Amino acid sequence: MSQLRPPSSAHGPLPDESTVRAALSSVLDPEIRRPITELGMVSSLEVSAAGAVVVEVLLTTSGCPLRDTLQRDVTEAVSGVEGVSAVQVELGVMNDEQRSALRGVLRGQSGSSGAERDVPFARPGSLTRVYCVASGKGGVGKSTLTVNLAVAMARDGLRVGLVDADVHGFSVPGLLGATGRPVKIDDVVIPPVAHGVKVISMGMVVPDGQPVMHRGPLLHRALQQFLTEVHFGDLDVLLLDMPPGTGDVPISAAQLLPGSELLVVTTPQPAAAEVAHRSGGLAARTGQGVVGVVENMSWMPMPDGSRLEVFGSGGGAAVAERLSRDSGTPVPLLAQVPLDVAVREGGDAGTPVVLAAPDSPAAVVLSDLARTLGRRARGLAGRPLGVVPA
Numbered sequence: 467m468s469q470l471r472p473p474s475s476a477h478g479p480l481p482d483e484s485t486v487r488a489a490l491s492s493v494l495d496p497e498i499r500r501p502i503t504e505l506g507m508v509s510s511l512e513v514s515a516a517g518a519v520v521v522e523v524l525l526t527t528s529g530c531p532l533r534d535t536l537q538r539d540v541t542e543a544v545s546g547v548e549g550v551s552a553v554q555v556e557l558g559v560m561n562d563e564q565r566s567a568l569r570g571v572l573r574g575q576s577g578s579s580g581a582e583r584d585v586p587f588a589r590p591g592s593l594t595r596v597y598c599v600a601s602g603k604g605g606v607g608k609s610t611l612t613v614n615l616a617v618a619m620a621r622d623g624l625r626v627g628l629v630d631a632d633v634h635g636f637s638v639p640g641l642l643g644a645t646g647r648p649v650k651i652d653d654v655v656i657p658p659v660a661h662g663v664k665v666i667s668m669g670m671v672v673p674d675g676q677p678v679m680h681r682g683p684l685l686h687r688a689l690q691q692f693l694t695e696v697h698f699g700d701l702d703v704l705l706l707d708m709p710p711g712t713g714d715v716p717i718s719a720a721q722l723l724p725g726s727e728l729l730v731v732t733t734p735q736p737a738a739a740e741v742a743h744r745s746g747g748l749a750a751r752t753g754q755g756v757v758g759v760v761e762n763m764s765w766m767p768m769p770d771g772s773r774l775e776v777f778g779s780g781g782g783a784a785v786a787e788r789l790s791r792d793s794g795t796p797v798p799l800l801a802q803v804p805l806d807v808a809v810r811e812g813g814d815a816g817t818p819v820v821l822a823a824p825d826s827p828a829a830v831v832l833s834d835l836a837r838t839l840g841r842r843a844r845g846l847a848g849r850p851l852g853v854v855p856a
Contacts, residue, residue, distance in 0.1 A: 480517050481549040487511065489543045490521070496532040497649050497656045498572070499664070499699060502540070506567055509558060517551035519544050524560045526568065526651050533557055569654050572697045583694040585722050587704055594701045595842060596726035597757060598719050600748070602741025604635070604710045607762040608731045610813050611803065611832070612707040613641045618820040618836035620662030624702040627657075629692050630667030631719060632709040633685055634677075639669040643816020646670075648696070655696045661821060666696045686718040693722055703840060711741075712748045720752030727757040729800075729839070730789070732781050734764055739781035746789045746797070756793065757842070758800035759786040760835065766805040767827050776805060801835040804828050 490511075491503045502508055502523060509522040523540055525533060537555050544553045560568065587594045599612040609632070620626045630638035638644070644665050646658030657666045668688065698704070706726070709715050719726065728749050732742035742759070749756050761782025765773040782799045789797040806828035812819035819829045820836070 479549050480515070481513055481519070481547045483511055483513055485547055486513060486519055486521070486544055486550070489547050490540065493536075493539045493543050495526075496535045496539075497526075497530075497658070498697070499659065502536075505571060506564060507560075517549050518554070519547075519550055519552070520554045520556065522556045522558055524558045524564060526560055526565065526656075527649065528559045530649075565651055569652050572651070572654050585690075585693045586698075587693065587701070588723055588725065592725070594704050595839070596704045596706070596723050597729050597839060598631075598706045598708050598716070598723070598726050598754070599729045599731060600708045600716060600745045601710050601731045601738075602712075602743070602745040603738060606710075606731050606733050606738055606742075607803075607809075608710070609637045609707050610641055610809060610818075611731055611760060611762055612705055613638060613813075614809075614818045614820045614829075614832045615836045615839065616663045616665075616703075616705050617642070617661045617818045618833045619703055619840045621820065622837060622840060624840050625700060626663045627698040627701045627704045628663050628665040629689075629696075629704065629706045630665070630669065631689055631692070631706045631715050633668050633688050633715065635709060636667045636669040638665060638667045638707055640816060641813045642818065644670070645816075653695060657696050657698065661818065664698050664701075666692050685714045689715055689718050690722060710745070712745055716745075716748055717752065720748070720754050724753060727755045729757050730759045730785060731762055732759065732785050733762055733777045734775065734779045734781040735777040736781060736784075738777075739785050742781075742785045743788050746785065747792060750793060755795075756789055756797045757839070758798045759789065760800055761802045763805045764802035773804075800838060801831050803831050803835075 487503060490508055491501045493502050494500060495502055495505055498505060507524050509524045512520045521540060523536065537557060540555050541553050544550055586592065587596050599608055601608040616626050616628045628638065630636045642660045642665060644658055644660035647670055648658060648666060649656040657664045706719060728746060730742055730746040732738050746756050759782050763777055765775050768774055782802060786797050786799040804827045806826050808823040808826040809819045809828045812822040819826060820833050823829055
């Protein structure tokens with residue numbers, strides 16, 4: 467498959483191969499989000515005496531759904547080089563040896579190993595901030611809040627990953643409008659990207675309508691695979707949308723990501739606040755920290771400017787106060803998110819409210835919360851400081 471670009475200029479110095487390669491280094495693989503030159507995808511490059519460029523790019527799979535995007539990006543990048551008169555892009559497919567080399571690049575190693583892989587975000591040198599968004603019960607809007615935080619952070623320029631850890635009750639793909647499927651390169655999985663967020667969910671793996679019937683060990687294994695086999699690359703923030711309660715998955719997340727922090731979501735209602743406190747109390751047993759509490763559905767703005775407290779008031783503050791007392795460290799109430807029809811509409815459409823209606827009351831609060839969490843520095847606990855005895 468090829469594409470020919472007509473001459474851009476009849477004058478100027480002729481390009482050389484190094485200049486063209488430098489231009490190609492700006493082209494990112496649309497799925498892996500790394501330069502194609504770094505991934506070994508540029509198989510050959512020829513520059514004629516007349517300034518015509520022929521470049522062969524190797525796809526990771528023959529059925530790559532974004533081949534047209536890649537071809538267009540390569541053509542545009544090379545066409546911008548001074549003196550290039552024409553561009554021809556030929557698309558091939560990697561062989562087994564080339565795919566193996568790519569897998570090594572993605573893993574950050576020169577070869578493969580039979581040993582079980584570790585979780586990159588649990589390594590002592592990791593700078594990724596990991597937040598497990600938790601709740602005591604379902605129906606408090608935890609998944610919607612997680613998706614909006616992820617998208618708001620990505621919009622602000624952060625590199626964000628999102629793991630839908632609710633294996634049984636996954637909802638992230640629909641809320642995020644993520645219609646893509648993961649791409650598997652041998653035993654490395656490339657997650658799809660939606661609204662700038664790299665995301666993985668059991669909903670992208672199982673057929674529509676099929677229930678996931680996993681019990682304890684399988685739930686742990688599913689989360690472990692998401693964290694070890696999915697190539698997120700370097701992230702500023704990783705968010706996990708946790709299932710409600712304090713069962714298998716939250717415990718596994720604490721084991722696999724010991725440096726993670728809980729973000730506890732509740733509503734103002736006393737019943738929700740009570741179980742949210744128990745969810746946050748898990749941190750005391752697992753050694754995790756609690757970054758704070760978010761009170762969702764706090765109030766509804768009325769036409770006259772007043773607020774209607776549909777679910778009562780005070781639940782979020784009560785949870786934050788109890789968790790602070792239990793842990794002996796301050797646990798703040800980070801945000802109170804209002805009830806907003808635009809939130810539901812954005813979720814139904816797959817365009818989160820922070821993008822669909824950024825000036826709506828809920829979007830403003832969610833965007834502020836995303837900036838607060840995104841700017842927090844990664845703690846030093848467990849990280850090597852490079853200090854040696856004199």
